[in-house]
Amino acid sequence: MVAAGLGLGVFAVLVLFLWITSPYADSGPNAALHVAAALWLLAHGADLLRTDALTGAEVPVGVTPLLLTALPVWLLYRASAHATDAAEEAQAAAARETADADADAASGVLGASERSRESGRSERPRGSGRSGRSGRSGRSGRSGRSGRSGRSGRSGEEKPLGPVAVAGWLVAGYLLVALIAVIATLKGTLRSDPPSALLFVPLLAVIATGAGVGTSRLRLPRSHQNIGNVLGGALSTAVRASVIGVAVLIAGGALLTAMAMVGHGLAPGESLVRLTRAASGRFAVLLLTAVLMPNAAVWAASYGLGPGFSVGVGSVVSPTGTHGYPPHLPDFPLLTMVPAPTGPAGSVAATPATWLGWLVLAVPLVSGVVVAWYVADRADLHRWRARRTALAAALGAVGCGMLTALVTVYAAGPMGTGALADFGPTGWRTGAAALGWTALVAVPGAFGASLWRLHGPRPAPPSRPRIQPQLQGRRQSQGQRQRREQVGATGTQAQVEAEVESEAQMPAPRTSTPDSAVDSPVDAQP
Numbered sequence: 001m002v003a004a005g006l007g008l009g010v011f012a013v014l015v016l017f018l019w020i021t022s023p024y025a026d027s028g029p030n031a032a033l034h035v036a037a038a039l040w041l042l043a044h045g046a047d048l049l050r051t052d053a054l055t056g057a058e059v060p061v062g063v064t065p066l067l068l069t070a071l072p073v074w075l076l077y078r079a080s081a082h083a084t085d086a087a088e089e090a091q092a093a094a095a096r097e098t099a100d101a102d103a104d105a106a107s108g109v110l111g112a113s114e115r116s117r118e119s120g121r122s123e124r125p126r127g128s129g130r131s132g133r134s135g136r137s138g139r140s141g142r143s144g145r146s147g148r149s150g151r152s153g154r155s156g157e158e159k160p161l162g163p164v165a166v167a168g169w170l171v172a173g174y175l176l177v178a179l180i181a182v183i184a185t186l187k188g189t190l191r192s193d194p195p196s197a198l199l200f201v202p203l204l205a206v207i208a209t210g211a212g213v214g215t216s217r218l219r220l221p222r223s224h225q226n227i228g229n230v231l232g233g234a235l236s237t238a239v240r241a242s243v244i245g246v247a248v249l250i251a252g253g254a255l256l257t258a259m260a261m262v263g264h265g266l267a268p269g270e271s272l273v274r275l276t277r278a279a280s281g282r283f284a285v286l287l288l289t290a291v292l293m294p295n296a297a298v299w300a301a302s303y304g305l306g307p308g309f310s311v312g313v314g315s316v317v318s319p320t321g322t323h324g325y326p327p328h329l330p331d332f333p334l335l336t337m338v339p340a341p342t343g344p345a346g347s348v349a350a351t352p353a354t355w356l357g358w359l360v361l362a363v364p365l366v367s368g369v370v371v372a373w374y375v376a377d378r379a380d381l382h383r384w385r386a387r388r389t390a391l392a393a394a395l396g397a398v399g400c401g402m403l404t405a406l407v408t409v410y411a412a413g414p415m416g417t418g419a420l421a422d423f424g425p426t427g428w429r430t431g432a433a434a435l436g437w438t439a440l441v442a443v444p445g446a447f448g449a450s451l452w453r454l455h456g457p458r459p460a461p462p463s464r465p466r467i468q469p470q471l472q473g474r475r476q477s478q479g480q481r482q483r484r485e486q487v488g489a490t491g492t493q494a495q496v497e498a499e500v501e502s503e504a505q506m507p508a509p510r511t512s513t514p515d516s517a518v519d520s521p522v523d524a525q526p
Contacts, residue, residue, distance in 0.1 A: 368441025
C-alpha cells in the first residue's frame with residue numbers, strides 16, 4: 001500500500017501543479033485529483049474513457065505513456081525487494097533464536113542430570129535402592145515435563161512469513177488501493193474502464209513484484225531444485241539475455257527516433273507553436289511529448305524489426321513502405337516524424353523504401369549479436385558444452401520475443417473511434433519478429449563461439465616457476481650439515497661423505513605454487 005500511495009501522490013502533485021499554473025482552469029481541485037487517479041490507472045496499462053466534445057459519445061484512450069509506467073514498476077520492484085530481504089532476515093533471526101533455545105534446553109537438561117547423579121551418589125550409602133529409583137523417576141518426570149513445556153512454548157510462537165507470502169500480501173494491498181481508484185473514477189469527463197483495469201493493473205503488479213522477489217536472492221524450493229540442476233544456469237542466463245536484448249532494441253529505437261527528429265528539422269517545434277499559445281499549454285504539451293518518448297522508441301524498434309506500426313485503421317508504416325493514411329496528420333510533435341506515405345491516401349499498394357530505410361534492420365542485428373555475446377561469455381565462464389550454450393541462446397530469444405510483445409502491448413492502443421481505433425504497433429507481430437531475429441542471430445552466434453572455444457587453438461599454458469640455483473644450493477648445504485651432525489657416531493667419514501655426495505646429485509623437489517597447483521594436460525603427460 002505504501003508503493004501505491006507514493007505513486008498516487010506523485011501523480012497528484014504533477015496534476016495539481018498543471019492545474020494551478022493553467023490560466024483556463026474550469027474546475028476545482030477535486031477534478032484535478034480525479035484526473036490524477038485516472039492517469040495513475042493509465043500508467044498501469046488500463047484504458048480510459050473520455051467524452052467526445054462534439055458527439056458526447058465515449059472515446060477510448062488506450063496508449064499508455066511508458067515513462068509514467070516506469071514509476072509504479074520501480075516502486076513495486078523496490079518494495080518487493082525490501083520486503084523479501086526483511087522476510088529472509090526475520091526467518092534467519094527466528095532460526096537463530098530456535099537454535100539458541102534448543103541449546104539452552106539441552107544444556108539445562110544435562111546440568112540437571114549431572115546434579116541428580118551427584119546427589120544420588122552422596123545419598124546412596126544412607127538410603128536404599130528405592131530412593132535411588134524414586135530419584136530417577138522424579139528426575140525423568142521433571143525433565144520430561146520441562147522438555148514438553150519448552151517445545152509447546154516454542155510451537156505456540158508465530159512463525160515469520162516467507163518471501164513469497166510477503167510478496168503476496170504486498171500485491172494484495174496494492175490491488176486494494178487500485179480498486180478504490182477504479183471506483184473513484186467511474187464517473188467524470190475522464191473515467192476508468194473497469195474490465196481493462198481489472199486485467200492490466202494486476203498483471204503489472206505481479207510482474208514487477210515477481211521481478212523484485214526474483215532478484216532478492218530467493219532460492220528455488222527443494223522440490224524444484226532438480227529443474228535448476230538440469231538446466232545448469234541456462235534459464236537464468238536466458239532471462240538476463242532477453243532483458244539485455246530488449247534493452248538494446250529499445251535503445252536502437254530511441255536512436256532512430258532521434259535521427260528522425262533531426263531529419264525533420266523544425267517541424268516538431270512548429271507543431272508545438274500551432275497547438276497552443278499559452279506558456280502553461282506549451283509546457284503541458286512538452287511534458288506529454290516527454291512521457292511519450294519511450295513509446296516512440298518502441299514504435300521505432302518495431303519499425304526496425306519489420307512489422308512497423310499503424311497510425312490508423314488500415315495504415316502501415318514499415319521499411320517495406322508507408323501507406324493507408326493521409327499525408328497530413330494531426331498536429332503533435334511526435335506525429336511530425338512519421339514518414340510521408342509513399343502511395344495515395346487510403347491506397348493498399350505500397351512502394352518499397354529506399355536503401356536508407358533498410359539500414360534500420362541493423363537494430364535487430366545488433367540486438368542479436370549482443371545476446372549471442374552475453375550467452376557465449378557466460379558459457380565460457382561456466383565451461384558449458386555447445387549444446388547447452390545453444391539452449392540458453394534459444395531460451396533468450398524466446399524471452400526476448402515475449403518481453404518485446406508485452407512492452408508493445410503497453411505502448412500501443414486506441415486513441416479514439418473509427419480510424420483512430422488502431423494506433424501503434426501490433427504486439428504479437430512485433431514479438432514474433434523479435435523472436436525470429438534474435439534466434440536467427442544469437443543461436444548460431446553463441447553456438448559458433450562455443451565450438452570455437454572448445455575446438456579452437458588454445459593458449460600455451462603458463463610455465464611453472466623453478467627453484468633458483470642459489471636457493472637450491474643453500475638448501476643442499478643445509479641438508480649436508482644436518483646429515484654430518486646426525487651420522488657422526490653411526491658410520492665412518494667415507495660413508496658420511498658418500499651419502500652427502502649422493503644427496504647433492506639428487507634433483508631438487510618441485511614446489512607447488514598457486515599458479516601451478518593444477519597441472520595442465522600438457523604437463524601431466526609422462
